[in-house]
Amino acid sequence: MLRVNAINKGIVLDHIQAGNGIRIFERLRLKGADYPVALLMNVESTKMGRKDIIKISDTLDLDLTMLGLLDPRISVNYIEESRVTSKVHPGLPERVDGLIACKNPRCITTDERHGPSSFTLLDKETKVYKCSYCGERVRM
Numbered sequence: 745m746l747r748v749n750a751i752n753k754g755i756v757l758d759h760i761q762a763g764n765g766i767r768i769f770e771r772l773r774l775k776g777a778d779y780p781v782a783l784l785m786n787v788e789s790t791k792m793g794r795k796d797i798i799k800i801s802d803t804l805d806l807d808l809t810m811l812g813l814l815d816p817r818i819s820v821n822y823i824e825e826s827r828v829t830s831k832v833h834p835g836l837p838e839r840v841d842g843l844i845a846c847k848n849p850r851c852i853t854t855d856e857r858h859g860p861s862s863f864t865l866l867d868k869e870t871k872v873y874k875c876s877y878c879g880e881r882v883r884m
């Protein structure tokens with residue numbers, strides 16, 4: 745069993761679907777971090793078989809909507825003095841503002857003078873979202 749030191753203060757992203765960790769690691773721009781970070785892949789999990797874990801020795805201001813969108817099963821554990829002080833399960837967001845670009849070239853949100861895009865969850869099972877402006881559907 746591979747061991748990584750427990751972190752004193754920071755954030756542990758747990759229950760990441762195996763194989764998804766690298767995507768989240770990149771999306772959070774952890775490659776350029778100047779504090780200790782760890783990406784653990786294919787860790788054995790009684791609940792999930794295999795999972796990925798990301799440990800961050802820093803208190804980042806994480807975008808929970810984005811994390812829930814990238815991985816609906818992810819759990820976010822905030823650590824202080826080596827103990828979990830709070831745990832959040834973002835889940836699949838009902839509404840996503842400014843994170844998804846609409847693929848419809850005629851959509852008003854493709855005009856950069858327009859404000860951020862806005863999508864609402866249409867189908868939880870298939871992760872399909874609908875553009876609030878033109879109705880274009882996108883599968884995450």
Ligand SMILES: [Zn+2]
Pocket residue numbers: 846847848851852853875876877878879880
């Ligand atoms: Zn649109």
